[in-house]
Amino acid sequence: MILSAALKKQTLRYWLVLLCSVPLLALAAIDVYEFDTPEQEARFRSLTQELRCPKCQNQSIADSDADISGDMRARTAQMIREGHTDREVVDFFRERYGDFVSYRPPFDATTLLLWLGPGIVLLAGGILVIRLLRRASAAADKEGAAADNEEDVNQ
Known part of the structure; x- marks a missing residue:
């Protein structure tokens, strides 16, 4: 104890x-x-x-x-x-x-690449987005024109 x-x-x-x-x-x-x-x-x-x-x-x-x-x-x-x-x-x-x-x-x-790299990547990404939007718009226009032609033929 x-x-x-x-x-x-x-x-x-x-x-x-x-x-x-x-x-x-x-x-x-x-x-x-x-x-x-x-x-x-x-x-x-x-x-x-x-x-x-x-x-x-x-x-x-x-x-x-x-x-x-x-x-x-x-x-x-x-x-x-x-x-x-x-x-x-x-x-x-x-x-x-x-x-x-x-x-x-x-x-x-x-x-040079360190300083300009982010701007180049941003510019390339912007160009890519613009091209994809134009292609999607052109594809939508072609589909719309094809649908209009099909309606004219059916009438």
């Missing part, structure tokens, strides 16, 4: 320590960057949303938990504090990881 009470008390302590440590784990995952001005912090937030994680494929470095994204966030914060422009920061990462790292790649020969 005494052993059981001691065991219960010890188990309760373990659970209490475990529950108290959970919030600390959440805090450990948050990166904290200090900036001189609110404008620098706003630029940091904007840039980390604009840059894509090379590992995660379709997540910004702000949203990604990958180690490379953490390194990119730290480098972005450092460059902003050093006074680099947004363009210089983006170009720095494009130089290292290619155009894929930016959600807004430059308009050049290698990204």
Whole structure:
């Protein structure tokens, strides 16, 4: 009985320590960057949303938990504090990881299809719909003319 009470008390302590440590784990995952001005912090937030994680494929470095994204966030914060422009920061990462790292790649020969592709698909779809509607209209006109001719013959 005494052993059981001691065991219960010890188990309760373990659970209490475990529950108290959970919030600390959440805090450990948050990166904290200090900036001189609110404008620098706003630029940091904007840039980390604009840059894509090379590992995660379709997540910004702000949203990604990958180690490379953490390194990119730290480098972005450092460059902003050093006074680099947004363009210089983006170009720095494009130089290292290619155009894929930016959600807004430059308009050049290698990204031509990326920029013009949606418009080409939309245009081709519109042309296809127009042609199908014209064929359906022409077929309906032929059926109507054939029905009129058949009525004339029957009278």
